[in-house]
Amino acid sequence: MEITTKDYSVKYDAQTATIHWEGFMRLNSHEFEPIEQLLHQVATLELPQITVDLRKLQAINSSGITMLGKFVLTLDYKKITQLLIQASEQIxxxxxxVANFKRLMPNLQIERE
Incomplete structure (x- = not known):
């Protein structure tokens, strides 16, 4: 599963159960729909752990942060998947x-570099 444009990419690596994000995501709400579908597909896999690697995502607007929050809430509601978010201290x-997602999923793990 992959979504790539000239400004950003979101790729799901099934081998590592990692969603890699990179680029600049300043989109309208409806433009996030393909990414929401990808996240929904990953959530329905009900894996024991999923990693969200945001370290190369330079910018995202409030609509994108809301979308990520919904994904976190979905996983928290199911109580099946442990979520790890990898973030950069430089961005x-x-x-x-990123720390605000912990309010949505108290057992969320955050790894910063």
């Missing part, structure tokens, strides 16, 4: 926003 939005 301002990640430094500010």
């Amino acid at each position: 301002a939005w990640q430094k500010r926003s």
